[in-house]
Amino acid sequence: MFEEMKYIIIGFSTLMIINIMIQYSYPYFGCTDLSITNVFRGNLICVAFTNMNYHIQNFQIQFYLAIAGLLMNKSNTIIQNIIKFNME
DSSP states (O other), X not given: OHHHHHHHHHHHHHHHHHHHHHHHHHHHXXXXXXXXXXXXXXXXXXXXXXXXXXXXXXXXXXXXXHHHXXXXXXXXXXXXXXXXXXXX
16 A cells, blocks of 8 residues: 555656646746737647646546545455454
8 A cells, every 4th residue: 555655646746746837837938928929829838838737637637536446446445354354
């Protein structure tokens, strides 16, 4: 269980660091400015950041569902062990 938690923490922290870097890059490259270029998606750097955010969001959803599946599997194993112990 410790090995699994180590990989979960590494994956979660990596996702958080990437999200923070992208969110802090938006104002630096002028992606939050209201201009004709940004409205019509002419700034390719801003489009790239939006595209990265989309893919990271999809990966985050899969990551969180995998963690939920792992926790359900572990809790199911614990419950099965308790039921077997009580029946004996």
